[in-house]
Each structure stands twice: as structure tokens, then as C-alpha cells.
Amino acid sequence: MLAETRRRLLLDLITRQGYATLDSLVRELGVSDSTVRRDLEALDLAGSIKRTHGGAVYAGEVRSMPAFDDRTGTAAAEKRAIGATAAALIEDGDTVLLDGGTTTLEVARALVGRRVQVVTNSLPIAQLLAASQQTDLILLGGYIYPRTGVALGPLAIAAMQTIRVRTAILGAGGIVPEGVFNSNSLLVETERQMMRCGQEVMIVADHTKFGRMALARLCGLEEATSIVVDGGLREADRAMLDGAGLRVHVAQANDGRANGVPAETSRGERERNDV
Amino acid sequence: MLAETRRRLLLDLITRQGYATLDSLVRELGVSDSTVRRDLEALDLAGSIKRTHGGAVYAGEVRSMPAFDDRTGTAAAEKRAIGATAAALIEDGDTVLLDGGTTTLEVARALVGRRVQVVTNSLPIAQLLAASQQTDLILLGGYIYPRTGVALGPLAIAAMQTIRVRTAILGAGGIVPEGVFNSNSLLVETERQMMRCGQEVMIVADHTKFGRMALARLCGLEEATSIVVDGGLREADRAMLDGAGLRVHVAQANDGRANGVPAETSRGERERNDV
DNA sequence: ATGCTCCGTCAAAATCTTTCATGGTGCTTG
DNA sequence: CAAGCACCATGAAAGATTTTGACGGAGCAT
Known part of the structure; x- marks a missing residue:
């Protein structure tokens, strides 16, 4: 040779x-x-x-x-697609509340550079958006939960009582016909308040979350306004979401650099509401 | 491997x-x-x-x-020494409130791994301490000021109204006989509330801050309890601080691996207060 | 004191550097 | 043309160096 x-x-x-x-x-x-x-x-x-x-x-x-990427690897491409699709549903000038979690972090990634006002209790998301000039960032304080870096507890809940946003975007640990679940009751407590802050409540979750339960119930399916899922969603689950009256957005993960155009939208057009 | x-x-x-x-x-x-x-x-x-x-x-x-890195260059070694000295004055189990700023960030660095409860409005400090298991972290929310990554405004002030800590550690933009100054009036507003939260108020500042004024007056010298400065402090400034009744701690920057033993302490021993 | 952790020392193992032998290549020269 | 020679890449071996694991004593907190 x-x-x-x-x-x-x-x-x-x-x-x-x-x-x-x-x-x-x-x-x-x-x-x-x-x-x-x-x-x-x-x-x-x-x-x-x-x-x-x-x-x-x-x-x-x-x-x-x-x-080293093992953990993040779970449905990474799907999450990125979900993030892009969710971000595309946000108008410039909107106010958004972002929950903590890897899926919502992808939404934040897709929002970088956009002219939006973001409220979050997630340290990683804050870190991501703090540098951005276009994005206004309001951080919710509270006790920082070490494993995930999100602010929880009474301080976070109290802070949200004076805040209203157009869309609250929440992650989910599990989704079943009984509703949306998450793993931690303190987290769920805080997320309940988030839902009250939002004019609309958007759930972001990859298809692996369906049929899985978690420790604490956050809310019933019908309490959310819309949901963004990846293409792996099964027909039965799709029917379940439609049945609960949710707007369902399916994110296509085909191309690596998802451009964020929602692939499919059911139940009517979303109304424009420019500021 | x-x-x-x-x-x-x-x-x-x-x-x-x-x-x-x-x-x-x-x-x-x-x-x-x-x-x-x-x-x-x-x-x-x-x-x-x-x-x-x-x-x-x-x-x-x-x-x-x-x-954040731009300003770090100024008096970096001194700041590290100040951080180590200030951290050494904190007992295990104490609650501390940390203001934003490069000097207080050094205090946070020296506190990593210590069993203390930290309250802060600074994103970089939160980021640094979020991972630590020993350190309890409470984040103050609010509007994130893009340039420095600190949370300011009514949300931050409201959050502090339910919080009390043993020591509030604040940075300073300038120190003159008339008092302590900082560059931003919104910041100063928030810092005033911080001072109310602390049983003791500790100012951390390198010697270059002395004789310099800044836009907004935070407080008179006598309103603080103690101050940590580096060895470059001039005699006249030292006399000014002593005259105001402050406990003055001088940090020695000689060795690179600062061990955090306060080099000098005036006005009596600090009282032990183990939990 | 007891248990845990840290630090220095030491020998074994793994690895590196240096040196030398081998074989091939291309050029020179008788 | 072919032997001779310098040159280079390669492989192998020996000695130097680094890394590693084990052990014992010191330090520290319970």
C-alpha cells in the first residue's frame, strides 16, 4: 500500500x-x-x-x-422535527411559555433569532436564548431541580400568576387516553400553572410517549389546545387525539435540516393574529 | 482504553x-x-x-x-482571590444570595461543591451551580438583561420578598465615600431588594473600583456589613471603609491555587453559626 | 476509635524512542 | 546492460519513559 x-x-x-x-x-x-x-x-x-x-x-x-450522545439520541431527529414544526406555528411578536425538557429545548433551538418573547423555567433554554438579541427572555425563578435544570415550586408558580402568554408549550412524559402525564409531581404542579398562563396550550411529544404512563397526571387531553408529534404516531393514537378535540400537527423528520413547515394540520386553519 | x-x-x-x-x-x-x-x-x-x-x-x-468573557480579563487573579476569600467566610449550611457580575461569579466558582444554599438572579452563576448536588440553588426570575444574563425587574423583586438569607453578596461598579454605585438603575433597584433579604450584606470588589463613580447609587457604605477587597487596596480607601464600620477582608492573590483562607480580618472574629 | 479518603511510593505493565537490519527502488558507472 | 551504491520505507529489538494498580500511612469527620 x-x-x-x-x-x-x-x-x-x-x-x-x-x-x-x-x-x-x-x-x-x-x-x-x-x-x-x-x-x-x-x-x-x-x-x-x-x-x-x-x-x-x-x-x-x-x-x-x-x-457520549446516548441519552440525547432517543428520537433526536424526531424531536428536532417537532421543534421546527412547533416553532413554525409561532408568529413573530408572539409570547411563548416554554416548559423544560429535551423536546421543548428543540423548540427553543428552532426559535433562536426569531422575534418572539419567551418565558421559561428551564435553565438550558434560558442559556440558549439569553445571547439572542431578537428574543426577549423572561426567566421564571424557583428552586432549581438539579437533574434537569428547571425552576419549580412556589416561587415559580407565584411568578406565573402575573404572566399571560399566547401559547404555552409543554412537554410530556406519557400520553394515554386518560390524559397527559409527567414524572414528577412538583413539576406537574408547576406545569398546571403554566397551562393557566397560556391562551393556548400546545403539547410537544414524540411518538414514543404514547401509551406510556408516568407518575403524575398533568391534565386531560381535552385541556390542551394543540399537539405536535412526529410521523411515527400510530393511527389509534391519532384518533384518540382527534377525538379529544386537539389540533394535531405531524412533524416530518425526513430531511436533516427541517425547515419547519408543518406537514399536516387537522381541524381547521389556525387563525392569524399579528401584533 | x-x-x-x-x-x-x-x-x-x-x-x-x-x-x-x-x-x-x-x-x-x-x-x-x-x-x-x-x-x-x-x-x-x-x-x-x-x-x-x-x-x-x-x-x-x-x-x-x-x-461575559470580555470583562473577565480585568483583574482576573484578584477577583479569583476575592472569590476564594468571600467563599471562605461562608459556613457550610449557610444561605447566600449572589448578585450578578464577574466578581460574584468567582465567589460562585469557589462555592462549587460546598454544602450551601445559593439564591441568585444571575444566569451564569445558576448555570455553574445547577449541576452541583451539594448546592441547593434557588433562581430569581425576571426579565433577562441580555448583556450580562441577570434577571431584573419587578418579577425578581417580588420573588425576593418571600426570601431571607444569611448573607447577601453584591458586586459594585464603583466605591466612593458617598457610597456604593452601580451602572444600571434597574439593576440597583433589584440590588436594593437583595440587601433587604440579607441578614448581612457583603460587598465584593477589586481595588480598581475604588474612587470610581457609576450612574446609580446603591447605598451608603455604612449600610453594608462587610467587604472583601484584593491586596491592591490603598491605605486611604482602607481608612474610609474602616471609618464606615465595615468589616474589611483583604484577599491575597499570591498563589494561583487560592486556598481561601482570609488573609486579614479587621473588627473582630466572625462568629460561628453552624446549623 | 473507626471508617473513609487522600497522598506518596513502588513495582509491573504498557508504551515510546532510538537504533539497526532488511529489502526495494532508482540512479550512477564500469 | 548490469553491478554498485545511495536512499527510503519498513519491521524488529533494546532500552527509556509513562501509565497503572497496589499498598501503607496520614489526615479528617463522624
Whole structure:
């Protein structure tokens, strides 16, 4: 094999994984360790990789190490599509209340740079939107729940009593015919108040949430106004939502860079309401 | 496993949970405790985490808000020393209110992993402490002031009316005989309420703040209880503070790894008040 | 005191660097 | 043309270095 080809292959292997042990590279290429060492040294000198004891790591962007993304990985593409679709339903100038959670965080991502007023009790969402010039951000205080970084409790509830928004966007831990559930009763308590703040209540949830229950019941299905789900929604669940009188928006996850055009809308047009 | 990979994994585990015991990390990675210790030490040195008794907590930089870094450069070492000294004056189990600002952010850094209850209106500080298991965090909500990431306004003030803390720690834009000044009147309004919340009021400010005025007067010197300054404090300013009846703590910035022992304390010992 | 954690030391294992031998390639030269 | 030679990439081995795991004593809080 040509030395140049071998090095390119080497770089490719390391880049793909983010790292590689010398041993694995020797086995992969079928050359001696000396050769691999020399190649790695050259690549290090060129700045493409960084040599470490026992192997090498990719020197460029920290492509967030595939192994580390496990948890976020659950229905990530679906969540992104849901976020884009939900954001597309928000008008410029609107006020939105965003609950905590990974799905609502995707909504926030899709809202970055939009001229909207966002109220949230989620620290990650606040962090995301604080830098934005266009977005007005109002943070709900309270006791910060360490695992998820959301503000809960009486302080958060009290703060919401003086706040009204056009749309309250809430996540869900589980959705069954009996209603919407979440895992934590303190969280549910706070979310109930959120629902009172919103002229409309939008639930965002990927299809895996359907048929699952969680600890605490947030509300009945009919208490929400609309829901955004991904394409994996089963027909029976769709019927259940329609039956409860919800506007159902199905987000298509086909293309990676979802452009946020809602793919499907049932039960009439949403009324325009520019400010 | 590659050492580099192991460290990244380690950092990821700690970042995810905010805190991890050494034991849990040993079990998770399947390596010896010595190795984990060494890795944690390296990560601590790099500033990514902070080593604690029996484990480690996340202490990484608060990214994605570049605006905050600009001012950090000024008197960075002094500020770190001030932070360490101020944190050393806080007892375990205490409740503390932390104002926004780069100096108070250093106080928060020094408090990471301590068993204290922190109330703050600063997004960066909240971000820093949200992960920590030992630290209870209560966030004050309100309109997020984009430039600095602090929550201000009526919502913040209202939230504080139900809160009492042992020590309120406030930053200052300028300190002159007429009192303590800050640059923004909305900020000052909020800070006034902070002072009412605290049994004691501690001002943290590096020596460059002395003799400088700012837009809005926060309070007279005598309204604060104590002040933490760095070693650059001039004699005349020291006399001014003493004259106002403040406890003055001078932070020594000599060693890089500030251990937080107050270098000098005037006007009596601080009284112990364990919970 | 007891249990837990931390720190320093040490030996074993893994890895790195250096050095040298081998074989192929291309050029020079008789 | 072909032998000789320098050159280079490669593989292998030896000694140096780093990393790792284990152990014992020190420090600290309960």
C-alpha cells in the first residue's frame, strides 16, 4: 500500500471514531506498529490529529464523541422535527411559555433569532436564548431541580400568576387516553400553572410517549389546545387525539435540516393574529 | 482504553450528573481508584471540574455567552482571590444570595461543591451551580438583561420578598465615600431588594473600583456589613471603609491555587453559626 | 476509635524512542 | 546492460519513559 493512501486511511479511521488506539490501527492496516507510529507522528506534525499515549485523538472539532450522545439520541431527529414544526406555528411578536425538557429545548433551538418573547423555567433554554438579541427572555425563578435544570415550586408558580402568554408549550412524559402525564409531581404542579398562563396550550411529544404512563397526571387531553408529534404516531393514537378535540400537527423528520413547515394540520386553519 | 478517551468519558459523566463520587467513577470505568484520582486531578488542573472530598463536581466554563468573557480579563487573579476569600467566610449550611457580575461569579466558582444554599438572579452563576448536588440553588426570575444574563425587574423583586438569607453578596461598579454605585438603575433597584433579604450584606470588589463613580447609587457604605477587597487596596480607601464600620477582608492573590483562607480580618472574629 | 479518603511510593505493565537490519527502488558507472 | 551504491520505507529489538494498580500511612469527620 502507498504510504500516502495509508495515512489518509489512518486519518479517516481516527476522525470517524474521534480516537483510536495504536493497537487497533496496527490490526486494521496490517502493518507494523513502527509504521503506524511514524504515520501518526507525521499527522500530528501536520496538525490533523493529536498523538496520545497508546493512540491518537482527532484534533479538529470535538464531534461530541459518538459514545457520549446516548441519552440525547432517543428520537433526536424526531424531536428536532417537532421543534421546527412547533416553532413554525409561532408568529413573530408572539409570547411563548416554554416548559423544560429535551423536546421543548428543540423548540427553543428552532426559535433562536426569531422575534418572539419567551418565558421559561428551564435553565438550558434560558442559556440558549439569553445571547439572542431578537428574543426577549423572561426567566421564571424557583428552586432549581438539579437533574434537569428547571425552576419549580412556589416561587415559580407565584411568578406565573402575573404572566399571560399566547401559547404555552409543554412537554410530556406519557400520553394515554386518560390524559397527559409527567414524572414528577412538583413539576406537574408547576406545569398546571403554566397551562393557566397560556391562551393556548400546545403539547410537544414524540411518538414514543404514547401509551406510556408516568407518575403524575398533568391534565386531560381535552385541556390542551394543540399537539405536535412526529410521523411515527400510530393511527389509534391519532384518533384518540382527534377525538379529544386537539389540533394535531405531524412533524416530518425526513430531511436533516427541517425547515419547519408543518406537514399536516387537522381541524381547521389556525387563525392569524399579528401584533 | 485510551487515557484521553477515559478522561473525556469521565468529564462527560461528571458533567451529566453534576457530581460524581470517586467510587462510582471507579465502578463505571473499571479502572483503579488511583487512575481516577490522577485523571480528576488533571481535569481539575484544566479547570473542567473541581475536586471535592470523595468525588468531583462540574465547574466548567459557562460557554455560549461570549459577552461575559470580555470583562473577565480585568483583574482576573484578584477577583479569583476575592472569590476564594468571600467563599471562605461562608459556613457550610449557610444561605447566600449572589448578585450578578464577574466578581460574584468567582465567589460562585469557589462555592462549587460546598454544602450551601445559593439564591441568585444571575444566569451564569445558576448555570455553574445547577449541576452541583451539594448546592441547593434557588433562581430569581425576571426579565433577562441580555448583556450580562441577570434577571431584573419587578418579577425578581417580588420573588425576593418571600426570601431571607444569611448573607447577601453584591458586586459594585464603583466605591466612593458617598457610597456604593452601580451602572444600571434597574439593576440597583433589584440590588436594593437583595440587601433587604440579607441578614448581612457583603460587598465584593477589586481595588480598581475604588474612587470610581457609576450612574446609580446603591447605598451608603455604612449600610453594608462587610467587604472583601484584593491586596491592591490603598491605605486611604482602607481608612474610609474602616471609618464606615465595615468589616474589611483583604484577599491575597499570591498563589494561583487560592486556598481561601482570609488573609486579614479587621473588627473582630466572625462568629460561628453552624446549623 | 473507626471508617473513609487522600497522598506518596513502588513495582509491573504498557508504551515510546532510538537504533539497526532488511529489502526495494532508482540512479550512477564500469 | 548490469553491478554498485545511495536512499527510503519498513519491521524488529533494546532500552527509556509513562501509565497503572497496589499498598501503607496520614489526615479528617463522624
